[in-house]
Amino acid sequence: MVGLAWHKLLPEVAMQSYSPEAREWLKTHPNWDPRVRLASPFERSDVIKRIASEPAHPSLQTQTELLGDDEFDGLSQRVSQVNGKCMYPAFQAAELSMARLHPEVLSMLAEGNEEADGDMLDGVPDWFIGPMLRDVIMHETGHTIGLRHNFKASTLHDMADMNNDDFEHEAICGSVMEYSPININVGDGPTQGDFTMMTIGPYDYWAIEYGYTTDEESLPSILSRVNEPLLAYATDEDAMDADPSTRRFDWAKNPLDYADSQIRLVKQLRVTLLDRLVKDGDSWGKARSGYEMLLNKQFSSVGIAADWLSGTLNNKSRKGDPGDRNPIEEISPETQRRALRIVLENTMRDEAWQLDSDLLHKMTVEKWWDAGGMGSMRTEPAFPIHDRIGGLQASALSMLLNPVTLGRVYDGEFRNESNIDVLTMAEVVQSVTDEVWSELENMPRKTTNRNPAISSLRRNLQNEHLSKLIELSLEQDSGSPAARTLQSLVRLQLNEIKDAIDSANASDTYTRAHLADASTRIRKALDAQFAVGSAPAPSFNIRNRFGEDTQ
Ligand SMILES: [Zn+2]
Incomplete structure (x- = not known):
């Protein structure tokens, strides 16, 4: 049961990389959509219908008032921000179950921690669950006293x-208002540091100082610190932009180090x-369950x-x-x-x-x-x-080859x-072609x-790559220069x-049949691409907005 929950999270993990514009593009290209490609086969057609009936991005269906603009925000039927936008407790619950599911993670976090023994609470040691709970409480208390999320705070x-x-700083992150994952030392440094926020960060002190200073003449000097690196700030609205450092659930000054570290953890x-x-x-x-959870971690890092x-x-x-x-x-x-x-x-x-085979x-x-x-x-x-x-491979190709990202x-x-x-x-x-077709060399x-x-997985990948290239080659002119x-x-x-x-020679039947088929598909697509009015790729089904197959 737990494994299925992880399975269901994966499409949403994959969607994090899509801007509102890219999500709009996905609506007319369901075969590129991770929510479709990562759904169970028996759910796929329902997922396509649901996506077609929803706005392209959640921002299009939320209230348009600024979050926190209402004088009763945080007081009336709301624990934090308008529309229940705080996902931090749910996110930390997933991190917690990761640590609970994989006992090695707890052993890694316990390294060098003198308090790492003692009582257990529901299978999780007190020394771990205590700080995790305090971290979530600090975050939610931040909302109640007026703070917004800060998704740049993890990049300090x-x-x-x-x-x-x-390490000379009190907090490992600039703010408790970040969605900060557990810090696990997977060969990143000589000792395991704090695994979560143990106290509030420099941004929190600064934001509260500004918000609660009643002497207006003091405000300009508080604001003059805006470009100090420890006070970096970007919030929910900014998370929709093309700035990768405002991503939720990433970590560290160079998030690619974190991605590499998490992939090492997955392999381990x-x-x-x-x-x-x-x-x-x-x-x-x-x-x-454990394997599915690690697929989530791997794909989130990717x-x-x-x-x-x-x-x-x-x-x-x-x-x-200051700083110009x-x-x-x-x-x-x-x-x-390096990212590519x-x-x-x-x-x-x-x-x-x-x-x-054993697994x-x-x-x-x-x-x-x-x-x-x-x-x-x-x-x-x-x-x-x-x-x-x-x-998963189709979703990775979508991340790299969708016209919005490439634009x-x-x-x-x-x-x-x-x-x-x-x-x-x-x-x-x-680079994608070189990697996907490397066997031909x-x-x-x-x-x-x-x-x-x-191999069968690689033949499948190559077919997927061809489908995507053919679909792009046959797209009607959208007017976009990119x-x-x-x-x-x-x-x-x-x-x-x-x-x-x-010019490749293979001796096994699978590879010969695959390459012959691929060659024919390409030839037909190249022949078709300059035909007047040629539209969707003929080689695979595309479902329209009502879930019906078209050709
Ligand atoms: Zn929050």
Whole structure:
């Protein structure tokens, strides 16, 4: 049952990387939508109908008054902000169950903590649950005294600094109003630092000082500190922008360090699923829950990385503020390329999923016919390998190749001086192709149907990649300059992939059939693309707004 809950969270985790504009685009491209691709097969058509009937972004259905603008906010039937926007307790509950499910996490957090023994509360040690509860209470108390979320507050310190005895700050984060995940030292520094906020942060002191100062003449000097790094601030409205540093649930000065660290944690915990997570007498279904939870963690880390490919770092500096900062700053090309590598290496390769025969024969489903367990009855005990991994890979390709994200990369090319080697739209498209079709470079001579030159997961990925390129190549002209350029790049890619396929020699039937089919699909798509009025890709079904198949 727990495993199914993790399963349901994954589509929402994947949606974090989509701006309102990208969500609008997804509405007409359901095969790109992670909520569709990561839904259980029996729920997929309902999910498509639901998405078609909802506004593209939650912001379009909330009240338009500024949050906290009403004089009774926080007093009347509200515990925090308008529309119940505070998701922090739910998020921390997920973090808590992660630590509870994987005992290794608690062992890691206990390292060097002299108080790490004593009483247990519902299977969780007091030394852990106490500070976690205090953290949530500090956050919610912040709302009741007027504070907004601060999603830049997690970007103050390096992972290595936080996990070091020499750390000189009282709090590991700028504010208790951040959605801050647990700080776990996975080889990031010499010692495990505070795993959560132990006290309020510098931004909180500053914001309260401003809000509760009645002497108006003192306000300008308080405000003059606005550009101090420890006081960095961005809130819910800003989280919809293309600034990756305002993402919820990320961590550290360089969130790519955090993404890498979390992926190391996932790899480390996966190999303990059968031996350490499932105890004698436990159901093997626990291994499935643990695996699904780690898929969430992995994909959330990949999503954090994907956000750093494009966009800008934004701040609220005004003319005349100390420091003379531009309100829009650039992400370094090194960071952009590192982000792209993290996404590709942790989603496109078979080894990224750490699935083996032993694990796949054990991670089953516990079935319960009661509230919250109904979905388990419709879930096969055997893990749906190709559907699940294929859905994750399709979602990763969507993150990288959707025209809205690539349009931002394209704008970045113009915004920067031409001597700066920024990541270009052409480079992103080419890098994805190189990773997805890497087998064509060095096709092994002797292969068999049991050990094919291209594995079943990779054939599935390559088909997905082709579907996406073909769909982009056949899109009707949307009038977007970036989309037009993307279309010509995609056509070039299709031509080059076809040339590489046609000169590749495989000896196993699966690979030969796959490549022959791929070559034919590309040829037909290239033939069709200049036909007058050509529209949606002919090679797979697209569902319209009413859930009916169209061709
Ligand atoms: Zn909150």
